Amino acid sequence: MELGWLLWGAGVLLLLHVLMELSPAVNFALRIGFYCLLCVVGSALAAPVCLLVNGGRTVKNMRIIKTVVKTFKYFFGVRFEVKGLENFEIEGPAIIVSNHQSILDMMGLMEVLPDDCVQVGKKELMYAGTVGLIIYLGGVIFINRKSTTSAKMVMAEVAKTMAADKVKVWVYPEGTRNCTGDLLPFKKGAFHLAVQAQVPVIPVVYSSFTTFYNPKKNLFTSGKIKVEVLPAIETKGLTSGDVSDLTDRCFRTMRETLFRLSGCPSEAKDSS
Numbered sequence: 001m002e003l004g005w006l007l008w009g010a011g012v013l014l015l016l017h018v019l020m021e022l023s024p025a026v027n028f029a030l031r032i033g034f035y036c037l038l039c040v041v042g043s044a045l046a047a048p049v050c051l052l053v054n055g056g057r058t059v060k061n062m063r064i065i066k067t068v069v070k071t072f073k074y075f076f077g078v079r080f081e082v083k084g085l086e087n088f089e090i091e092g093p094a095i096i097v098s099n100h101q102s103i104l105d106m107m108g109l110m111e112v113l114p115d116d117c118v119q120v121g122k123k124e125l126m127y128a129g130t131v132g133l134i135i136y137l138g139g140v141i142f143i144n145r146k147s148t149t150s151a152k153m154v155m156a157e158v159a160k161t162m163a164a165d166k167v168k169v170w171v172y173p174e175g176t177r178n179c180t181g182d183l184l185p186f187k188k189g190a191f192h193l194a195v196q197a198q199v200p201v202i203p204v205v206y207s208s209f210t211t212f213y214n215p216k217k218n219l220f221t222s223g224k225i226k227v228e229v230l231p232a233i234e235t236k237g238l239t240s241g242d243v244s245d246l247t248d249r250c251f252r253t254m255r256e257t258l259f260r261l262s263g264c265p266s267e268a269k270d271s272s
């Protein structure tokens, strides 16, 4: 009986292996499927721990989530080279902005995430089963991207509570995933938030994944991601009239850094 199950297991594994070798699409789907499975199972295991240790929805749960997610990279052969972590050493609140390429970014996020830092996420993530539950427990701020008014109201509320709760807030200013090797134009929400709360903006840039990850080409191999935490940009004394300039300045610095980290300075000229 047990031998029968073993043979079945070995047969299924062999079949998957052959399919992966034969078809890049199957290979890609299985690797992404495995990533999602890790997220779902990791969340299911981490959620009770979060509840037992911290009792409910709080940013403190991010430490637990981070511990689990930091193990994922070993399954996929993804390596991180991080520079500039000292730029996070700012007492109290700040807005952290970074580029967003894929759902794989959660690995890069957890690799560098400072303590007491919540993220802004789309509200649809709340309904992603156990992943939604863990994101809720981690204190993620949910916004409705389809309603500018309500998103702005949530962000204004966050600006008020940031100082009181001494939390940093991580925003993906592109507002959506973008795996083209370039940046999308930045939305201004993060920068309004920084100016309203009069807190610094800390840009974080991840090198382009395109050499090892490209859903359009069914590419997902092992690879290295360079991460750089840039020096904080102060916003003390800035008003809402300065938000556009602040956004532009941040965009330009991050775009230059993205091309430098990805080793493709010419791309900057080609696409501008």
Ligand SMILES: CCCCCCCCCCCCCCCCC(=O)SCCNC(=O)CCNC(=O)[C@H](O)C(C)(C)COP(=O)(O)OP(=O)(O)OC[C@H]1O[C@@H](n2cnc3c(N)ncnc32)[C@H](O)[C@@H]1OP(=O)(O)O
Pocket (backbone or CB within 6 Å): 038, 039, 040, 042, 043, 046, 064, 065, 068, 069, 100, 106, 119, 120, 121, 122, 125, 131, 134, 135, 138, 140, 143, 144, 145, 146, 147, 148, 149, 151, 152, 155, 156, 171, 172, 173, 174, 175, 176, 187, 188, 189, 190, 192, 193
């Ligand atoms: C244990 C195992 C676990 C495994 C799982 C691991 C889980 C790990 C947990 C971590 C979870 C992380 C979750 C990450 C989720 C990532 C995302 O979901 S990204 C998508 C959502 N995020 C964003 O969209 C943020 C960026 N967007 C913005 O900041 C936007 O500006 C906006 C606030 C959403 C509004 O967007 P939109 O409606 O498109 O409007 P705009 O064009 O941006 O603005 C219109 C107009 O309004 C002005 N404005 C914007 N914000 C403000 C404001 N706060 N106050 C005043 N005015 C504002 C803006 O300037 C525009 O006016 P202008 O005249 O054109 O300048």
Ligand SMILES: CCCCCCCC/C=C\CCCCCCCC(=O)OC[C@@H](O)COP(=O)(O)O
Pocket (backbone or CB within 6 Å): 035, 036, 037, 039, 040, 100, 102, 103, 104, 105, 106, 122, 125, 127, 128, 129, 130, 131, 175, 176, 177, 178
């Ligand atoms: C009962 C329902 C069950 C549903 C189960 C769904 C399981 C989902 C499984 C794994 C998902 C792992 C993803 C980790 C979190 C990723 C966060 C993220 O990267 O969100 C994307 C968002 O930033 C931008 O979205 P769009 O690019 O605009 O789109």
